[in-house]
Amino acid sequence: MDAPPDKEDSRPYVRVAGFLESMQLKAPRVIEADLDKGFLLLSDLGTREYLQVLEDDPASALRLYDDALRALQVLQADGTAFQGLLPAYDDARFRFEMSLFRDWLCGTHLGIEFDAATESSWRRCCDLLAANALDQPQVFVHRDYHSRNLMVCDENNPGILDFQDAMEGPLTYDLVSLLKDCYVKWPAEQVGEWALQFYRGLDESVRQRVAEEGFLRAFDLMGVQRHLKAAGIFARLNHRDGKPGFLDDVPRTLSYIVELGPHYPEIEFLVTLIEGRVLPAMDASV
Numbered sequence: 001m002d003a004p005p006d007k008e009d010s011r012p013y014v015r016v017a018g019f020l021e022s023m024q025l026k027a028p029r030v031i032e033a034d035l036d037k038g039f040l041l042l043s044d045l046g047t048r049e050y051l052q053v054l055e056d057d058p059a060s061a062l063r064l065y066d067d068a069l070r071a072l073q074v075l076q077a078d079g080t081a082f083q084g085l086l087p088a089y090d091d092a093r094f095r096f097e098m099s100l101f102r103d104w105l106c107g108t109h110l111g112i113e114f115d116a117a118t119e120s121s122w123r124r125c126c127d128l129l130a131a132n133a134l135d136q137p138q139v140f141v142h143r144d145y146h147s148r149n150l151m152v153c154d155e156n157n158p159g160i161l162d163f164q165d166a167m168e169g170p171l172t173y174d175l176v177s178l179l180k181d182c183y184v185k186w187p188a189e190q191v192g193e194w195a196l197q198f199y200r201g202l203d204e205s206v207r208q209r210v211a212e213e214g215f216l217r218a219f220d221l222m223g224v225q226r227h228l229k230a231a232g233i234f235a236r237l238n239h240r241d242g243k244p245g246f247l248d249d250v251p252r253t254l255s256y257i258v259e260l261g262p263h264y265p266e267i268e269f270l271v272t273l274i275e276g277r278v279l280p281a282m283d284a285s286v
Helices: 011-022 050-056 058-081 091-109 116-134 173-179 188-200 204-209 212-239 244-263 265-285
Strands: 030-034 039-042 138-141 167-170
Touching: 011 030, 011 058, 050 058, 058 138, 058 173, 058 188, 091 116, 091 212, 091 265, 116 167, 116 212, 116 265, 173 188, 173 212, 188 212, 212 244, 212 265, 244 265
Parallel strands: none
Antiparallel strands: 030 039, 138 167
8 A cells, every 4th residue: 555644644544454453353454664654565455345246246245245244243242442532423423424415415516595595404414413423322333334434255244345434433323334234225114123233233232222123213313413424425525626426325324314304303394405405406517
């Protein structure tokens, strides 16, 4: 890996790679590092990423997601030894991430302006979603645990990539990243089954703190926060970084929020905004 120090600090990558190795999770092992020059020699996890294999062979999903859920439980259970060494996923960061949707997708990309009433409703939704994230048990969070960052490996599957931004954060964050993926979508019934499979595998001490119904609500609302963030990032990648391909993933990403509308009246404003203004404007901009 060539990561020039003036553009990227590789120390978090090396540190978190060591944490994952201590947990016996499959991740690139740092064989040698010259951090002053930005060079790392890493072990190779192959070329078969989850997304590609799932698209080529959808029947592999049950096996691959079983492995990914198992690895995520190890990350959270054994990660307790390391999570205090990670930056905190705090209120300010959650709110900044949600602002990407308003500023980059609605504003820069679609030219949608928020009047005073819209801004007030937007802030109430942000308050709800930030509180949901902060009220959950805090765990070791990968922050991008999805089909493009998981590799299919013959042993100790999956291989885990792109972990350098790990933080101490909400219990359901990585689960949402995995099961409500911005790049591949599964039926809601299957997602619910996987979410409950994960919940029932949690340590009893965690389940005593969070009842099943509360866990599923936290999971759904965590998804709203993440999908607002992701949709904003996709717009930013287009305008700031010259990467328009990610715009194709915005409708899928926002569809997760729309589908929650009948079950969560407290996000009615967001659902109406997305269905009534954002998605029609996306269609018109193509």
